[in-house]
Amino acid sequence: EDSKKIKLEQDPSLPAPVEVKLKDVPKNLEKRVKVSGWVKSRRDQGKDMVFLVLRDGTGYLQCVLTGKLCHTFDALTLTLESTVNVYGIINRLPEGKTAPGNVELVADYWEVVGKAPGGDDAYSSLFNTESNPDVLRRLRHLVLRGDTASSVLKVRSRTMKAFRDHFDSLDWYEVNPPCLVQTQVEGGSTLFALNYYGENAYLTQSSQLYLETCLASLGSVYTISESFRAEKSHTRRHLSEYSHCEAEIPFIKFKDLLDTIEGMVKGVVARLWDEPETRKMLVELNLRKNDEANDETKAAQIVGRDFADIKSLIEQPFLRMEYKDAIKWLNEHGVKREEDGKDFVYGDDIPEKPERYMTDAINKPILLTHFPRSIKAFYMQRADVSELKGYEDFMHDPPTESVDLLVPGVGEVVGGSMRIWDTEELMDAFVREGLNPETYYWYLDQRRYGTMPHGGFGLGIERFLAWITNRFSVREVCLYPRFTECCQP
Ligand code: 4AD
Numbered sequence: 420e421d422s423k424k425i426k427l428e429q430d431p432s433l434p435a436p437v438e439v440k441l442k443d444v445p446k447n448l449e450k451r452v453k454v455s456g457w458v459k460s461r462r463d464q465g466k467d468m469v470f471l472v473l474r475d476g477t478g479y480l481q482c483v484l485t486g487k488l489c490h491t492f493d494a495l496t497l498t499l500e501s502t503v504n505v506y507g508i509i510n511r512l513p514e515g516k517t518a519p520g521n522v523e524l525v526a527d528y529w530e531v532v533g534k535a536p537g538g539d540d541a542y543s544s545l546f547n548t549e550s551n552p553d554v555l556r557r558l559r560h561l562v563l564r565g566d567t568a569s570s571v572l573k574v575r576s577r578t579m580k581a582f583r584d585h586f587d588s589l590d591w592y593e594v595n596p597p598c599l600v601q602t603q604v605e606g607g608s609t610l611f612a613l614n615y616y617g618e619n620a621y622l623t624q625s626s627q628l629y630l631e632t633c634l635a636s637l638g639s640v641y642t643i644s645e646s647f648r649a650e651k652s653h654t655r656r657h658l659s660e661y662s663h664c665e666a667e668i669p670f671i672k673f674k675d676l677l678d679t680i681e682g683m684v685k686g687v688v689a690r691l692w693d694e695p696e697t698r699k700m701l702v703e704l705n706l707r708k709n710d711e712a713n714d715e716t717k718a719a720q721i722v723g724r725d726f727a728d729i730k731s732l733i734e735q736p737f738l739r740m741e742y743k744d745a746i747k748w749l750n751e752h753g754v755k756r757e758e759d760g761k762d763f764v765y766g767d768d769i770p771e772k773p774e775r776y777m778t779d780a781i782n783k784p785i786l787l788t789h790f791p792r793s794i795k796a797f798y799m800q801r802a803d804v805s806e807l808k809g810y811e812d813f814m815h816d817p818p819t820e821s822v823d824l825l826v827p828g829v830g831e832v833v834g835g836s837m838r839i840w841d842t843e844e845l846m847d848a849f850v851r852e853g854l855n856p857e858t859y860y861w862y863l864d865q866r867r868y869g870t871m872p873h874g875g876f877g878l879g880i881e882r883f884l885a886w887i888t889n890r891f892s893v894r895e896v897c898l899y900p901r902f903t904e905c906c907q908p
Pocket residue numbers: 604605624625626627648650656657658659660661663665666831832833834835836875876877878879880881882893
């Protein structure tokens with residue numbers, strides 16, 4: 420009851436505080452500061468001392484409240500995730516103690532900005548690391564405040580920048596293609612259809628076709644845009660909406676395309692590694708348990724891993740392997756088709772599981788090339804078999820200049836190809852795939868008005884992130900994942 424009567428006041432004789440973000444606190448040793456943040460943890464030592472750890476998105480700081488400062492009603496009832504302003508001097512930590520940044524703020528005044536609930540609604544009773552993934556997903560807006568999600572989102576931000584910096588270093592332009600479209604790119608089965616002022620339209624599956632229209636205007640181009648796929652299956656690597664990093668390059672050969680993909684992945688990992696803060700987060704995340712791995716998936720749960728392993732994978736040349744040799748590899752290693760338990764044959768799609776099994780066994784990034792036409796998209800250029808060996812029996816379903824980049828732990832992260840650049844051949848492809856060439860008039864015009872050999876690729880940002888942060892599922896690296904039955908929050 421007395422606590423309600425205790426009122427704190429700032430001492431006007433103290434120096435005016437410098438307002439700082441938590442990451443800048445260590446630069447202000449022995450100065451009086453004002454910090455603002457969320458209460459991440461609280462530890463009481465006797466009646467006269469409370470240790471608070473604050474978080475503000477830029478860093479963490481231990482604050483020490485003593486005497487009267489911890490006797491107020493607000494101090495006695497202060498809950499986790501409440502917001503506060505704290506004033507005081509920044510000191511080096513006493514010998515033998517540990518706290519973020521090895522400093523602490525010894526408070527002379529503090530105030531509550533916004534209180535968080537206690538009791539059953541207290542932040543700490545809502546969920547923990549053992550909670551069911553469904554619970555974590557419904558509370559994603561609060562889970563984001565945790566260390567793992569916060570680091571993942573910071574790494575994600577750095578990764579987006581690293582891709583842009585990489586393309587910038589090549590002098591490529593970024594473009595922003597539309598998400599509302601009337602053409603399909605990757606097959607009708609995953610299209611999200613919508614009513615567009617009375618006409619049929621879709622959410623885009625890929626910006627590729629639009630990137631191709633930029634070549635004559637801008638040269639090589641890239642985009643990081645949202646792509647949408649109505650994927651009905653629940654897997655650890657499929658989302659309904661994902662961030663798609665795509666690029667398109669004119670006047671190249673297939674080998675140049677492979678080199679470009681390999682160079683990009685290596686370049687981006689190197690950029691992240693070279694930033695001390697990002698590297699530290701990556702190292703920690705790689706050692707951390709995965710939230711998304713539940714009982715069902717425990718067998719497959721990825722355990723802690725040394726990020727330096729990824730760095731060393733990146734320093735070697737990626738393995739280049741033709742699709743037909745992957746089929747051979749699967750058969751030689753006793754991997755069977757799930758539907759009938761038989762050997763794989765040329766022309767089979769290699770499903771997620773066998774693909775990951777092979778990639779994990781080989782344990783290197785693999786550029787898997789030359790998929791047969793029947794299992795790939797309509798726009799892919801046929802390979803020149805005079806430059807290849809062993810395709811005599813497969814000419815009924817000829818190989819294409821196509822590539823998937825597979826990485827251990829995740830499988831496919833990049834898909835790309837050379838594009839059909841001859842008008843007639845493209846018309847044949849439309850007919851074969853049952854697509855109406857009229858809706859693609861603008862795409863065909865690229866072949867009519869000055870065609871050229873060209874190619875490009877798309878990388879799923881979430882799959883790339885799941886790989887480098889060692890997360891079990893792509894859902895864990897999304898701000899708010901979208902997948903079957905989940906469109907909230
Ligand atoms: O292999 P995909 O379907 O290729 C294309 O869309 C090409 N048009 C890209 C291009 O050449 N410009 O998709 C490319 C990548 C995949 O390798 C994967 O990383 C990611 O996009 N991806 C998905 N990521 C999350 N959820 C999904 N449902 C995804 N579908 C594809």
